[in-house]
Amino acid sequence: MANKLKDRLMARTANLAEKVEAAAADRPSIADQRPMTMPGQLGAFRLEAQRYQRQIDELAAELEKARKSGAVIEIPLDLLVEVPGRRRALTPEQKIELRENLRHNKLTHPITVRPLPDGRFEVISGHNRTDQYRELRRDKISAVPIEMSDAEASASAFYANLLQSDLSDYEKFVGFQDLLERTGKTQAEIAADSGISENTLSRLMAFVDLPPTAIEIIRTVPHCIGSSAVSQLGAIAREGKADAVLNAVKALAEGRVTQDAAVRMARDGEVRVKATRPTPVSIKSGKTTYCTVIAANKTLRIDFKTEEARAAVEEAVKKILSEFAAGDR
DNA sequence: CATAGAGTAGGGTAAATTCG
DNA sequence: CGAATTTACCCTACTCTATG
Structure with a gap:
């Protein structure tokens, strides 16, 4: 489920590191051929000095280039700035897991920063990752610097969260709505950018059709509803049944109904509480149970106490069934 | 532990509908 | 009208429970 989306997003960014490395490999090598020795030490020194100076300049340029975009560099933690609201919330267990991973292993995915x-x-x-590095009292962290605008920065941050976390559909909606407003792009374009399909984004955007009070409720329990139900409830709300939708959302938030039932409830006013499991009926022989019969949809199941009992009635049951099949009964 | 069926949610395809 | 968006219909994956 959520994680097909994750996979697709992963696939889109999977080879970033290779791309970065390839770009680095294309750069002209700093190493220059050692110049021939000239007669006279002074001349030789001067040449050496020039060569070093050139090397220093090239290194500085290289660093500058890396600083702007591309290669992985080590950045002192003191130089990192955080923008509020971008952090993906981790559970305490996840935090510990991350810290222990970072304590024992190298950082396999450098963080992404903007100069x-x-x-x-x-x-x-x-x-x-930065937090845990601080906790671990490291002073530097591997980072990939990328030049980008403010808008690009928040878009990237959103996409990064989208692919890493178990964001609820409501949170995804908020992010996408923000992107749509800020970029002025169409849903189709945003869908293509992010790797989700157009209809999935469309379903997500149906949150705007829910009554504001329903949104308030969802904000407190975001995981109670998915895009599928939202798109249907949104359509029902647009027909003017806002109250019915609100009631359905309340029931969902309280966990009284499934999403499916909530939609039926809003649409038909049908109030059926969660899944009614079929109840087995015991067929008694005196005081002991001879067999139990359980019926559900297209299934009729008979459980006997012994294999012998089953064998005894099997042929008779088959016979009756054949008669039904032939339309004789 | 393996298996089976019911129930549920997510999301894909393509047709229908709405928008500009 | 063509593009953009939404919806109907459907398949699949997964969970839960009962049972062998």
């Missing part, structure tokens, strides 16, 4: 004019770096993705 700021003042020489510091804004964290795009990797707030939690």
Whole structure:
């Protein structure tokens, strides 16, 4: 489920590291051929000095280039700046898991940062990794610097969260709505950018059709409803049955009904509480149970006490069934 | 532990509908 | 009208429970 989306998003960014490395490999090598020795030490020194100076300049340029975008660099934690509201919430267990992982292993996925004019770096993705590095009292962290605008930065941050976490559909909706407003792109374009399908995004956007009070409720229990039910409830709300939708959302938030039932409730006014499991009926032989019969939809099941009992009636049952099948009964 | 069926949610395809 | 969006219909994956 959620995690097909995750897989697709992963697939889209999977080879980022390779791309970065390939770009780095294309750069001209810094190593220059050692110049021939010249007669006279002075001349030789001068040449050496020039060569070193050139190397230093090239390294500085390289660093600058890396700072702007591409290669992984080590950044002191003091130079990292965080933007509020971008952090993906982790459970305490997840935090511990992450910390223990980072304590014993190298950082396999460098964080992503954006160079700021003042020489510091804004964290795009990797707030939690950065936190754990602080906890572990490390002073530097591997990071990929990428040049981007403010809008691009929040879009990237959102996409990073989208693919990493178990965001509820409501939270996804909020992120996508923000993106749509800020970029002015169509749903189709945003869908293509993020790797989700157009209809999935459409279903997600149906949150706007729910009554505001229903949204308030969902905000407190975001996982109670998925995009499928939202799109249907949204349609019902647009028909003017806002009250029915609100009641359905309340019932959902309290866990009284399934999403399916909530939709039926809003649409038909049908109030059926969760799944009625079929109840087995015992067929008694005196005081002991001879067999139990359980019926559900297209299934009729008979459980006997012994295999012998089953064998005894099997042929008779088959015979009756054949008669039904032939339309004789 | 393995298996089976019911119930549920998610989401894909393509047709229908709405928008500009 | 064509593009964008929504919906109907459907399949699949997963959970839960009962049972062998």
